Amino acid sequence: MTGVEPNHVCAARGARRVFTGLRLAAIGLFLLAPGHAAAGDFDALRGSFTSPFASSNYNQWDGINFGVQIGASSMNTDFGNSTGDLVAFMLRNSTLEAQASPSSWTVLPNDLTNSMSYGLFLGYNYQMGEIVLGLDGTYTRLNSMNAQAADSITRIVTVDGNPNTVTIDANSQNKLIDYATLRARAGYAFGQFLPYAFVGGAVGRFNYAVNATVTDVVSIGGVAQPPVVFTGSSAKDNAIVGGFTLGLGMDIALLPNVFLRGEWEFVGFAQVNGIRSTINSGKVGLGVKF
Numbered sequence: 001m002t003g004v005e006p007n008h009v010c011a012a013r014g015a016r017r018v019f020t021g022l023r024l025a026a027i028g029l030f031l032l033a034p035g036h037a038a039a040g041d042f043d044a045l046r047g048s049f050t051s052p053f054a055s056s057n058y059n060q061w062d063g064i065n066f067g068v069q070i071g072a073s074s075m076n077t078d079f080g081n082s083t084g085d086l087v088a089f090m091l092r093n094s095t096l097e098a099q100a101s102p103s104s105w106t107v108l109p110n111d112l113t114n115s116m117s118y119g120l121f122l123g124y125n126y127q128m129g130e131i132v133l134g135l136d137g138t139y140t141r142l143n144s145m146n147a148q149a150a151d152s153i154t155r156i157v158t159v160d161g162n163p164n165t166v167t168i169d170a171n172s173q174n175k176l177i178d179y180a181t182l183r184a185r186a187g188y189a190f191g192q193f194l195p196y197a198f199v200g201g202a203v204g205r206f207n208y209a210v211n212a213t214v215t216d217v218v219s220i221g222g223v224a225q226p227p228v229v230f231t232g233s234s235a236k237d238n239a240i241v242g243g244f245t246l247g248l249g250m251d252i253a254l255l256p257n258v259f260l261r262g263e264w265e266f267v268g269f270a271q272v273n274g275i276r277s278t279i280n281s282g283k284v285g286l287g288v289k290f
Helices: 007-032 038-047 084-090 095-100
Strands: 063-078 110-128 129-160 162-188 194-218 229-257 258-267 275-290
Touching: 038 084, 063 084, 063 129, 084 194, 084 229, 095 162, 110 258, 110 275, 129 194, 162 229, 162 258, 194 258
Parallel strands: none
Antiparallel strands: 063 110, 063 275, 110 129, 129 162, 162 194, 194 229, 229 258, 258 275
């Protein structure tokens, strides 16, 4: 080793020194330029890298979207009229029903039950500037949405001039297995965010069962007669029930084709065997756009 560097090494070091000097000179000229505004220039430079989400001309939400959702749901089940048809059938053609109408009595209370849920959504969006219109379908499966109630009611009524002590004992169950919706959506896009509202139709699948016993004790001349007992039940699995849905949500674009969804959904179902159910759900989901 002679300690003398090869020519190409010396040349490389010289080139680096020249490049460093040019950079320092450029920075100095920029800082000393009359009327310069460094913050504004840096803002302008940063603006040249603006995300496409910020542009009103960028149709981020156009196209087909698909995703998965999980959530928590609360179902309010009104069993108040669930015994009506059953009691009316048991007491058909009877003077008791004709004069006192036990089938119209509210026997059972409401029940509130909760369940985790999971599901899918598939939809299409059409974007016009900031306005986004869409149509989507959803499917939701409940882990354990099973409501139940049991109670009794006793009334003294007059039938054919005689006092009758009538007692109805009843119990009922109602289980929502799953439901699907078809919804029209309207939203307003700004940046990466799309808040929206929706309304549409729903259809659910229920298992229900109602059991009732009617006991009638007639008093004639102040003497109670032997009780007359009527018993009946009604049940069905996989009953299909229609309804409606409405709610609010927010989609947040994480990437040009990936978005996060948060949603509140209300579903009201028609009566089935006198049982009426409504659902409130909070959901989060992850979707992709094609």
